[in-house]
Amino acid sequence: MSADLIDGKAFAAALRGRIATAVAAMKADHSVTPGLAVVLVGEDPASSVYVRSKGKATVEVGMESFEHRLPPETSQDDLLALVARLNGDAKVNGILVQLPLPKHMDEAAVINAIAPEKDVDGFTVLNAGRLATGQKAMVPCTPLGCLMLLRDRLGSLAGKDALVIGRSNIVGKPMAQLLLADSATVTVAHSRTEDLPDLCRRADIVVAAVGRARFVQGDWIKPGATVIDVGINRTEDGLVGDVDFESVRQVAGAITPVPGGVGPMTIACLLANTLTATARVNGLPEPEGLTP
Numbered sequence: 001m002s003a004d005l006i007d008g009k010a011f012a013a014a015l016r017g018r019i020a021t022a023v024a025a026m027k028a029d030h031s032v033t034p035g036l037a038v039v040l041v042g043e044d045p046a047s048s049v050y051v052r053s054k055g056k057a058t059v060e061v062g063m064e065s066f067e068h069r070l071p072p073e074t075s076q077d078d079l080l081a082l083v084a085r086l087n088g089d090a091k092v093n094g095i096l097v098q099l100p101l102p103k104h105m106d107e108a109a110v111i112n113a114i115a116p117e118k119d120v121d122g123f124t125v126l127n128a129g130r131l132a133t134g135q136k137a138m139v140p141c142t143p144l145g146c147l148m149l150l151r152d153r154l155g156s157l158a159g160k161d162a163l164v165i166g167r168s169n170i171v172g173k174p175m176a177q178l179l180l181a182d183s184a185t186v187t188v189a190h191s192r193t194e195d196l197p198d199l200c201r202r203a204d205i206v207v208a209a210v211g212r213a214r215f216v217q218g219d220w221i222k223p224g225a226t227v228i229d230v231g232i233n234r235t236e237d238g239l240v241g242d243v244d245f246e247s248v249r250q251v252a253g254a255i256t257p258v259p260g261g262v263g264p265m266t267i268a269c270l271l272a273n274t275l276t277a278t279a280r281v282n283g284l285p286e287p288e289g290l291t292p
């Protein structure tokens with residue numbers, strides 16, 4: 001038996017198509033064009049690639065893209081001044097500050113300076129708190145993309161046993177919150193977890209966000225389980241996920257590939273959040289199917 005492939009690339013393309021239609025309508029009916037600002041500090045090559053593909057996807061759905069590339073030695077005060085300027089710029093509906101930031105910066109201070117209604121990453125404490133308490137929030141893009149793929153595959157997640165491997169603020173924790181809100185029974189594993197393979201064998205849903213190439217093994221997987229691979233690891237054999245794809249696909253019911261799985265969903269959900277933020281700030285109805 002071999003698992004079904006969950007085609008994140010195709011799902012994301014369809015989502016971007018729906019977003020483009022809604023953007024065109026917003027422009028025609030209300031003369032409003034959503035705008036997304038992406039800020040990159042430093043010259044990390046991988047980050048540079050993502051920022052470029054975000055800019056391209058933004059323009060393709062008819063939104064305005066504002067790219068700010070700052071040198072690695074930029075002071076935190078200068079970065080905060082840029083964020084303040086973007087907060088006050090009516091053409092900017094979404095602000096993304098690419099992480100990680102250089103070591104001399106206080107990441108939390110910079111993120112929390114973003115106006116919550118423009119926080120399309122959903123990383124500010126206010127949006128994280130809203131998500132955790134079941135209030136209307138901006139939801140982090142990668143977990144939102146994973147949730148969309150899981151619901152599409154499984155329908156209801158209620159009562160499913162879900163294991164999230166990783167507890168970062170940007171992936172693991174918000175993923176666990178979203179699964180919990182959908183009434184899954186959620187376990188969050190991390191580097192101090194004991195007997196991870198045993199925990200994994202109980203899970204109907206496994207979301208791997210570990211940052212270790214091919215970490216999750218086929219003999220950890222419950223037959224028929226749905227496996228979502230968030231990992232992006234550059235190795236000598238190219239880009240690979242946090243899941244050992246070849247062994248896991250023999251056992252799982254469905255699995256996302258890397259590339260072509262979660263990554264494209266992250267970018268599509270960033271555009272979805274930008275559209276939602278634009279609708280909210282202008283008092284327009286929110287397009288359906290873009291939020292949890």
Ligand SMILES: NC(=O)C1=CN([C@@H]2O[C@H](COP(=O)(O)OP(=O)(O)OC[C@H]3O[C@@H](n4cnc5c(N)ncnc54)[C@H](OP(=O)(O)O)[C@@H]3O)[C@@H](O)[C@H]2O)C=CC1
Pocket residue numbers: 142165166167168169170171172189190191192193196209210211212230231232233242262263266
């Ligand atoms: N596809 C996409 O759109 C995106 C992909 N990514 C990718 O997802 C992965 C995770 O990213 P991110 O959450 O930012 O990473 P972090 O490094 O912030 O978090 C990794 C998590 O994995 C846990 N972990 C590390 N080693 C083990 C282990 N041996 N057993 C169990 N848990 C372990 C860590 O535990 P502890 O907390 O104890 O240290 C931590 O909670 C990376 O590969 C990243 O590149 C990230 C964002 C978007």
Ligand SMILES: Nc1nc(=O)c2c([nH]1)NC[C@@H]1CN(c3ccc(C(=O)N[C@@H](CCC(=O)O)C(=O)O)cc3)C=[N+]21
Pocket residue numbers: 049050096097098099100121141142232239258259260261262263264266267
């Ligand atoms: N503030 C902030 N928000 C983020 O959302 C954010 C961030 N910082 N820092 C870095 C991570 C990583 N990330 C990815 C986005 C798209 C792909 C993606 O499109 N991946 C393609 C492959 C691209 C390639 O070949 O490199 C795929 O998986 O098919 C991957 C990773 C967003 N992140």
